[in-house]
Each structure stands twice: as C-alpha cells, then as structure tokens.
Amino acid sequence: xxxxxxxxxxxxxxxxxxEAARLAPTAHNMQNFELVVVDHRPLLAAxxxxxxxxxxxxIAESRALVSHTAAELQARKAGILSxxxxxxxxxxxxxxxxxxxSRKLGLWVxxxxxxxxxxxxxxxxxxxxxxDFLGIMSLGCVLENMWLEAASLGLGFQVLSAFxxxxxxxxxxALLGVPQxxxxxxxVRLGYPAVQExxxxxxxDLESFVHHxxxxxxxxxxxxxxxxx
Numbered sequence: 484x485x486x487x488x489x490x491x492x493x494x495x496x497x498x499x500x501x502e503a504a505r506l507a508p509t510a511h512n513m514q515n516f517e518l519v520v521v522d523h524r525p526l527l528a529a530x531x532x533x534x535x536x537x538x539x540x541x542i543a544e545s546r547a548l549v550s551h552t553a554a555e556l557q558a559r560k561a562g563i564l565s566x567x568x569x570x571x572x573x574x575x576x577x578x579x580x581x582x583x584x585s586r587k588l589g590l591w592v593x594x595x596x597x598x599x600x601x602x603x604x605x606x607x608x609x610x611x612x613x614x615d616f617l618g619i620m621s622l623g624c625v626l627e628n629m630w631l632e633a634a635s636l637g638l639g640f641q642v643l644s645a646f647x648x649x650x651x652x653x654x655x656x657a658l659l660g661v662p663q664x665x666x667x668x669x670x671v672r673l674g675y676p677a678v679q680e681x682x683x684x685x686x687x688d689l690e691s692f693v694h695h696x697x698x699x700x701x702x703x704x705x706x707x708x709x710x711x712x
Contacts, residue, residue: 484641491522519659531593533587533655545573548563594672598671601668646670690703693705
C-alpha cells in the first residue's frame with residue numbers, strides 16, 4: 484500500500500489513535516502494552532535498513548495459501564494475492580537459499596508518515612492464561628481500536644509482522660532504546676494512501692462459518708448472505 488510520506492499526520496489525529504489504544508479492552512484490565520510513535524525521518528530510514536530473514540516454513544506455507552489471480556482469490560474467499568512475493572518463493576519444490584530469503588524493510592517503513600511500534604512485557608500475563616493467550620488477544624484489541632480510528636480519519640494502516648519477537652524486532656528495540664524486559668509485538672505503518680482505489684478484498688460468506696445452536700447446523704434461517712463489493 485503506497486503512502487504519501489511527505490504528508491505529515493496532524494498531532495490531533497495521532498492523539499485520537501493513541502486514545503483509542505488507551506481505551507482498548509485488555510484481559511484482567513492489565514493494559515500490558517507500550518507504544519513508541521516514530522516520525523523522525525532519519526530514524527525511519529534506520530528502521531527501514533533492517534533486514535528481515537524470512538523462514539523457510541513461512542515460504543513453504545505461503546505457497547499453498549496465495550492466489551495468483553484476482554479471480555482465483557475471489558473464488559477462494561481467503562488469503563492474499565501472490566504479487567507481493569518474489570517468484571522464487573512461489574516455485575514448487577524450490578529450496579530458497581538464505582540470500583533470497585533476506586529482504587530490507589525499506590520502503591515499507593520509509594514511505595510511512597509514522598510508525599507505531601507495539602511493545603509488551605512477556606514476564607507479565609493475565610491470571611490463568613497459559614502462554615499468555617489472553618494477553619496476546621488483548622494486543623489484538625488494542626490494534627483493532629487503533630485501526631478503526633485511523634480508518635475513520637482517512638489514514639492507511641498496515642501491520643508489519645516482520646517486526647516482532649525476532650532479530651528484526653531486537654534491532655528495532657536497540658534503535659528505539661526499548662528496555663530489555665520489553666518485547667516488540669509488531670509495528671504499524673501509518674500514512675495517507677497515495678492511491679485512492681481500494682485493493683481487492685475478499686471475505687468468506689457468513690453462511691460458511693455461522694452455525695445455528697449446534698456446529699454444522701444450517702444457519703440460513705437468519706438470511707445470512709453477503710456479496711463482496
């Protein structure tokens with residue numbers, strides 16, 4: 484999604500997005516997250532220079548999930564188009580060497596007006612939540628709140644999962660001066676879309692995942708149907 488990096492986001496808009504994060508529901512009301520707002524151009528360039536090492540498992544599993552044409556994606560109603568992936572990643576049986584699995588985050592970061600880096604403390608978790616499933620779900624609530632507020636302001640919002648509890652996340656942590664007890668969960672690109680045309684979006688039909696009283700029971704009595712625009 485191309486943004487207009489030269490177009491700054493008003494501080495009032497950023498404040499509304501951050502307020503949406505503050506009000507997000509979290510498990511046990513732990514509010515176990517921190518946010519770093521990055522809009523300093525040299526720092527965005529330094530973050531963009533970080534190289535992401537993509538795992539062979541990610542590439543292998545992506546091959547089975549991506550669609551190569553818009554018609555294929557519309558028929559499957561799930562997944563994404565393959566144009567974001569290098570051709571070598573999508574070749575069946577091809578073992579992608581390490582040098583082809585390394586890519587800089589580059590323009591994804593540098594073309595953003597701002598980057599939101601979401602942090603959490605893995606030593607704290609919601610009571611009774613083995614593996615902190617509820618804590619991770621809470622981060623999703625924070626993310627969704629910010630996403631909805633950004634959309635209401637006409638801002639583009641793209642999650643960069645390349646920044647996480649991994650080497651790229653550790654390098655970002657060092658650049659941003661994040662304390663060692665915290666971890667990077669993900670980062671979000673913010674900016675004004677350079678192209679107003681909405682990319683192809685697909686969703687499953689409601690009747691394919693809604694069940695009435697018992698799993699597998701017909702739910703068409705609710706008149707569930709939705710045609711993708």
